[in-house]
Amino acid sequence: MKSKETEFTQLIESNQGIVHKVCRIYCDTPEAREDLFQEIVLQLWKSFDSFKGDSKFSTWMYRVGLNTAITLFRQKNRTVNTTSLDDGSFFNIKSNDYDEDYEEKLKFLYACIKKLNDVERALILLYLEDLPYKDIASTIGITEVNARVKMNRAKTKLKEMMNPQPK
Template structure:
C-alpha cells in the first residue's frame, strides 16, 4: 500500500460511523446498508484527491456520503421504499432507563422522518448529530441561512406529522 492508500484507510476506519449513519437513514435492510456503504467508500476513494482540507474531513465525508446516497436513491424506482434514521441515531435523546412513552415518541419521530424528502432527511441527520449550521451548510452545499430555513421547515413538517390529528388527515 502506498501512503495515500494508508491515509485513506485510516481516515475511513476512524470515521466509518459517519458512513454507517448515512446508510441507516437511506436503507431498509442490512444488505442494502452494506451495498450503500461500499458505494460511499468507493466514491470517497474516487474523490479523495479532491479533498483539500478546506473543511473538516468529517464534513467532506458527510457531503460525499449524502450525495452518493441521494443519487442512488433517485436512480432507483420510486416503488422501492426508502428508510430514514434508525432509532439508534436518537440514543442521545433517550434517558438511561427505559421509558415507554419516550420510546413511542422516538418511533413516531423515526416514522415521520421517513416521510421527509431526501434533502430534509439529510438535514435532520446532520442536525441530530448536533453539527453547527455552518457545518451543515458546508456539507449540504448551501448557505447557512438556507440551511436554517430548510431545517425550520423540516422541523415544522415533523411537528405537524407528529401531531395526533395529522394521522386523521
C-alpha cells in the first residue's frame, strides 16, 4: 500500500498542469507563479485528508487551487508567505515550466483573461479545460444554471477584449 505522501506526490505530479494554469492566470512574473505554485501545493497537502473521492481529484484540485489563488490575490500584501513542513518530502516537487513557444501563443489570451473578475477567470480556466458545466458549477460552488449564465457573460467580455470593434 502506498504511503499518503507517495500517493499525494504522484497525484500532484500527474496533475500539476492544473496548478500551472491557475498560477498563470493569477500571477504575472515567474517568481510569483513559483510562489503561488508552492502555496497551492501546501494547501493541497493540508487539505488532502479532506479529499474523500466524491468528485474527481482534478475537480477538487481546481477548487483548492482557485480558492488559494483568489484568497492571495485579494490580499493587500500580494506576497505569498509559504509555510514549510519539515517532514514533507513531497515539497521536492518541482514546477515544470511550459514550453516557451506555447507560453508566447497564450500571452494575449492570458492578458485578456486577467482583465476579467475573479469568478470569470475561474470560469474561463475551467471552460478551457473542457469541463462540463456540472463540474464547473461544483468547482466554483454555484448552480449549473448560474455557471452557464456567468460563462456566457464572461465569454462575451473576452471576445470583445480580443476583437475590439472600431467605433
